[in-house]
Amino acid sequence: MIFLHKLLNFYYREYKLNLSGFQDILTNITFFFISIFIFIFSIGPEKETYSFLGVGILWTLLLLSSTLSLRKFYQDDFENGNLTLLHLNGFSFELIAILKTFSHFIFVQIPFLLSIPLASILLNVGNEKLYRLTISFLLGALILSSLGSISSSMNLLNKRNYLLGSVIVMIFSIPIIIFSVGIININENFNSLVGILSGILLITFAVNPWASGACLKIAIQNN
Amino acid sequence: MLLAQNLTLCRLERIIFENISISLSSGKIIILKGKNGSGKTTFLKTILNLLEPTSGTIYWKGKLLSRNLYDYYNNLTYIADKTSSIKQLSVYENIKIWKKIFSSHMNYEKIEEILSILNLKVFLGARVSTLSLGEIKKLELLRLMIENKKIWILDEPFTNLDMETINLIGQTFEDHCKNEGCVIFSSHQDPLIPVSDEVNL
Amino acid sequence: MRFLINSKRFNVFADIIFKPVLVLSIVLLIVGLIFAFFLSPDDYQQGSTVRIMYVHVPSAWLSLMTYLIMTVYSIIALAFRMPFGFIVNTAVAPIGAIFTLVCIISGSLWGKPMWGTWWVWDARLTSVAVLFIIYLIIIFINISFENVRVREKIAAIFILVGSINLPIIKFSVDWWNTLHQPATISKLSKPSIDPSMMTPLIIMTIAFIFIGITIAILRIKTEIITRENI
Incomplete structure (x- = not known):
């Protein structure tokens, strides 16, 4: 019960934080839509092209725009010492990593x-594909949040090279893009692809706490 | 309660501090004195088990600290030199978050009373970013009361504060000690409040 | 075998073996090149361009082997707290990157006469390109943090996460490739090798390993000296 109470209090704090920074999330989504416009302006308005390309473009832009906000993942809490406080209050680094991952999923990925x-x-993706897109994004976004947790905890003490975090997420998200777009475009083995994506999700979930936890510990020790 | 023996910490083959021993029992106020860069913050972090000492051991209630960490963390409040209040939220929201995170049972009347002693009550609805540095520091020190733990570990608590507030804090420390609590804090200047022990780094 | 995990013993051992290794790598490289250029037959399909293989394949093997070594040293360094592992990781990462780059460039030089373009989105080429980017990120981590003690640990954690992810990436790229391309090209990348071609290939691989060891010894020794002077 105490543990559950703790979790709820953590999410109350996250909710307050994200509510006050809601303009960031809105800007993120605006970026997403503007990049769709730019894609359309650069390729041309023919609808037939998009029925073929639409899903790929959509997933690429979702990936790009959700990695934009990664800088904020731990940075604020780290710089004003709240990560240390949470740790001293009984949240282990691994637990913080897990909770923050879900918080990123809820407050950043769900708006997407x-x-x-x-x-x-806008991109002429049909209804039947939309359903598959939603499922693939639900799974893929959880993986993206975990990868985001790993990469942004690695870059907490990196004061010079801000883009490194996004690069780390993007190189590891190659399988996500491949299988997510595969889920949508390939009709016959839908279930097996969902299975593969869930498998990747579970692996990332297993790796995320210890990798992020170790990086958070290193960052707090050397700050 | 807290016993640290012969703590030494080296970083990159440089000695930060060497052979420091402290013993913190209830009713004690210990000041950690030293120049800038003498390792006060590092020492406090070692006490908090955030850093591992190169040699030396820390005991909490007779057991090794690493074996008894959960109980230890349940009994201490740490005020860092950085202020942990969230700048874009109001004072009231910050207090509410702290109350929830630290599962404090202190009621709001009591908190408002303390706030009015600290001259902060008028800012209750204001954003933290509009407050002055001294006021933010006072708000941070309010956490001592909200958390209501036995050991207080403070890093440079007197920066940006006026004499009146410092005396008030000294009073609070003494009251805390009478309630079987104990305090350890660092300062680069002379202790402006009565202390029971002094450690030089 | 303590010289593999202890920097002092490594220094002593490296001083002994450096000259023999250097000589051996030069001799093997010359012998291998003679075999590759003069003593091995032309391919009946590819003609003389098949000789690119003697650079391409060893560098591909070594790029993977270097990553494997880095993974092992990351585990040693993080789990058993042996800082020598971090030294090896920092020293070896650029060598792996260069081997991968050699593999990509020779592959694309080989591909131009065979496929008609410099670059084909073949599964193997794509995976190697991803490996190259991962090496680049390791090097970026090593140069963009200010604190040595931080960056070496972060790099080691990244290497471990990467070693879990690389098989997934490889698998997904393979799957993606079968999805989008007919299987004609994959026949080219899995050739059955004639014994007369096998001899120069093995000699070249050993030569590459010794070249790698030579450079690694130099870089590790430099790294040890740099760290003593921080």
């Missing part, structure tokens, strides 16, 4: 999920 239907209208 909600904006997918609108984006799919």
